[in-house]
Amino acid sequence: MKEKIHKTMRDNPALRWGVLLLSSLVMFFNYYFYDALSPLKDLMQTNLGFSSSDYGAFMSAYSVPNVFLAMAVLGGIILDKLGIRITGTLFVFMMALGGVITAYGASDMYLAGGPGYALMNSFLTGYSPSLKMMYLGFFIFGLGAETSIVVLSKIVVKWFKGKELALALGLNLAIGRLGTALALFLSPYLIHPEWTNAIWFGVLLLWLGLLFYIIYIFLDLKIDKQVKEALPESEEDQFRWRDLLDLITNRTFIFITLLCVTFYSAVFPFVKYAPDLLMNKFGMERDIAGQISSILMFGTILLTPLFGWIADNKGKSATLMYLGSALLIISHLMFALTTITPLLPIFLLGVAFSLVPAAMWPAVTKIVGDNKLGTAYGFMFSVQNIGLWALPILVGVVLDASNPEFRIDLKDQQFKEIQHSGNFESTLNTKSSTFNNKDIKFKYVVYKDSLSGEIVYRSYYETKTGKDGNYSINLKNNEMVDFTNFDLLQIPEDARIFIDRVKSPTFGDNDTIRLLETSKFRLDENNQYIANLADSGKKPDKKNFDAIISIKDAEGRVIYSESQKLYVDKTGKTEIKFGFGELRSVNYDALNFKQEKYVAEIIEPLDYTNAMLMFSALGLLGILFAFLLKRDDKVSGYGLEQPNIQK
Numbered sequence: 001m002k003e004k005i006h007k008t009m010r011d012n013p014a015l016r017w018g019v020l021l022l023s024s025l026v027m028f029f030n031y032y033f034y035d036a037l038s039p040l041k042d043l044m045q046t047n048l049g050f051s052s053s054d055y056g057a058f059m060s061a062y063s064v065p066n067v068f069l070a071m072a073v074l075g076g077i078i079l080d081k082l083g084i085r086i087t088g089t090l091f092v093f094m095m096a097l098g099g100v101i102t103a104y105g106a107s108d109m110y111l112a113g114g115p116g117y118a119l120m121n122s123f124l125t126g127y128s129p130s131l132k133m134m135y136l137g138f139f140i141f142g143l144g145a146e147t148s149i150v151v152l153s154k155i156v157v158k159w160f161k162g163k164e165l166a167l168a169l170g171l172n173l174a175i176g177r178l179g180t181a182l183a184l185f186l187s188p189y190l191i192h193p194e195w196t197n198a199i200w201f202g203v204l205l206l207w208l209g210l211l212f213y214i215i216y217i218f219l220d221l222k223i224d225k226q227v228k229e230a231l232p233e234s235e236e237d238q239f240r241w242r243d244l245l246d247l248i249t250n251r252t253f254i255f256i257t258l259l260c261v262t263f264y265s266a267v268f269p270f271v272k273y274a275p276d277l278l279m280n281k282f283g284m285e286r287d288i289a290g291q292i293s294s295i296l297m298f299g300t301i302l303l304t305p306l307f308g309w310i311a312d313n314k315g316k317s318a319t320l321m322y323l324g325s326a327l328l329i330i331s332h333l334m335f336a337l338t339t340i341t342p343l344l345p346i347f348l349l350g351v352a353f354s355l356v357p358a359a360m361w362p363a364v365t366k367i368v369g370d371n372k373l374g375t376a377y378g379f380m381f382s383v384q385n386i387g388l389w390a391l392p393i394l395v396g397v398v399l400d401a402s403n404p405e406f407r408i409d410l411k412d413q414q415f416k417e418i419q420h421s422g423n424f425e426s427t428l429n430t431k432s433s434t435f436n437n438k439d440i441k442f443k444y445v446v447y448k449d450s451l452s453g454e455i456v457y458r459s460y461y462e463t464k465t466g467k468d469g470n471y472s473i474n475l476k477n478n479e480m481v482d483f484t485n486f487d488l489l490q491i492p493e494d495a496r497i498f499i500d501r502v503k504s505p506t507f508g509d510n511d512t513i514r515l516l517e518t519s520k521f522r523l524d525e526n527n528q529y530i531a532n533l534a535d536s537g538k539k540p541d542k543k544n545f546d547a548i549i550s551i552k553d554a555e556g557r558v559i560y561s562e563s564q565k566l567y568v569d570k571t572g573k574t575e576i577k578f579g580f581g582e583l584r585s586v587n588y589d590a591l592n593f594k595q596e597k598y599v600a601e602i603i604e605p606l607d608y609t610n611a612m613l614m615f616s617a618l619g620l621l622g623i624l625f626a627f628l629l630k631r632d633d634k635v636s637g638y639g640l641e642q643p644n645i646q647k
């Protein structure tokens with residue numbers, strides 16, 4: 001008898017790939033927010049008073065629900081009971097809510113005593129209210145995020161089973177990884193004018209993710225109706241406790257799970273510290289450090305499918321995992337013990353981070369079979385989260401222990417003296433010789449007072465250290481100032497304002513067109529000034545334009561300069577609000593620290609040697625488990641060295 005063929009929405013390629021796009025974008029936003037804060041570690045240290053241990057604890061909050069509530073397993077069970085629509089909405093909403101709470105914990109409104117501040121200030125007083133609020137936020141984000149990955153994968157399986165499933169799952173993960181890459185790349189550019197904008201941008205993406213998920217629900221409702229008519233409900237993917245018992249008594253599965261936890265713990269937590277490591281060890285600017293860190297993720301997007309193809313067609317999965325673990329150690333040791341260009345270890349890490357996942361996740365199907373796959377992945381995610389929870393904390397603690405005095409407090413008389421002379425001399429805090437006889441970057445941060453932690457001025461210096469780590473800084477010769485309170489400036493009566501139109505993002509002098517030069521300007525109480533560009537006879541051709549605004553003294557010396565987007569109205573008027581653009585330069589001599597309560601810090605670079613040695617040790621454990629897995633495969637006969645695709 002000929003079977004009746006039921007066509008469903010799954011058979012429509014446009015709809016199927018459209019669903020993949022929706023679910024992958026939610027995955028992308030999830031991965032984006034997970035790493036959006038990684039390039040901002042030092043800003044959390046100076047703006048919120050975080051230590052490295054605080055930062056590590058905050059980052060590990062993501063994994064707390066997944067370790068202690070086993071959310072990846074529990075989420076799978078909830079998913080089986082409540083279905084994709086309710087579970088997905090609930091957990092994607094948690095991600096978005098967690099994002100808001102995290103960003104709120106760093107906001108000025110919260111720091112000024114906004115809702116929840118008093119409560120967070122009333123317990124565990126050794127930790128700052130910001131840390132506690134942000135911890136709560138990242139905890140709720142993590143609660144939603146890991147289960148969302150399970151739900152999103154289930155959606156892909158639902159629409160692609162029997163079709164292009166492996167490709168779809170691979171693309172889903174690749175787009176997720178693109179989220180991490182873009183977060184590392186973009187966050188450094190989003191810190192102007194307010195550094196927390198970089199966090200709020202991630203929050204915006206999470207809410208967009210919720211919107212996309214809600215759009216998907218309509219498609220899910222429709223497909224469920226069609227599939228119910230076409231096929232009886234399948235029980236095979238459901239969670240069963242018996243399966244879990246089978247898994248944890250399977251030696252090969254235990255080895256692959258241990259490899260998963262050690263390997264991923266040496267990668268994801270490393271990414272959380274990578275931009276900060278590059279800024280400290282190699283003196284890179286934040287944007288370059290973000291770009292180099294992102295190469296790791298961009299690389300995996302290209303290489304994972306390649307290694308996946310090798311595992312599928314040529315086999316050798318166990319060997320690939322072994323090789324990946326070896327590369328991981330080499331890369332981390334390079335970071336720990338050499339000053340070789342970071343591009344090389346980052347590249348090697350990218351290869352390692354492509355080799356192991358490409359070989360590992362498909363290998364699990366051989367060990368546990370298709371019907372236990374959901375439970376197996378859920379279990380592995382939960383165990384993996386133990387590492388993602390512990391490592392950021394451990395690295396933070398090791399960093400603090402290896403850099404006890406890297407922030408040098410300057411108070412009262414000492415601040416006044418240094419402010420007056422402009423000179424600071426000291427010897428590096430670190431006992432290792434990593435930074436001796438090298439060009440090193442330092443930060444100088446002035447706070448309004450010792451209590452509020454409000455920054456009024458921050459500048460960066462590069463200077464050569466001596467053979468014993470001694471150094472001297474001339475505060476007037478800064479490399480860059482990235483923050484100043486505009487009110488600190490003493491602007492002479494005869495100062496003039498200049499507006500130059502910027503054509504090139506590199507701000508080259510030759511690329512600017514002078515638009516306005518006036519000595520008759522008066523700032524209102526909000527540092528706002530209205531210029532009439534039409535008067536100059538050089539009205540810009542566009543309404544919105546990038547400009548450099550400078551204030552110069554009568555001799556033409558720049559007192560203050562920033563770049564910002566200006567808008568010119570029909571009559572040629574433009575409003576300039578100082579202090580809201582990207583700071584370009586501030587003349588040190590024009591600074592006037594009027595009140596008495598200022599405190600300042602000279603911040604030395606952090607020595608990452610011990611932290612990186614710890615990551616290398618983890619890699620060593622990884623290689624041990626990869627070896628045991630490879631050896632065990634010969635006995636258990638799962639065929640991990642055989643091609644995944646049987647010809």
Ligand SMILES: C[C@H](NC(=O)[C@@H](N)CCCCN)C(=O)O
Pocket residue numbers: 030031034145146149173264268357381384
């Ligand atoms: C597939 C794997 N993802 C995971 O292991 C997740 N449990 C952790 C994701 C953390 C970022 N949201 C991977 O990305 O290789």
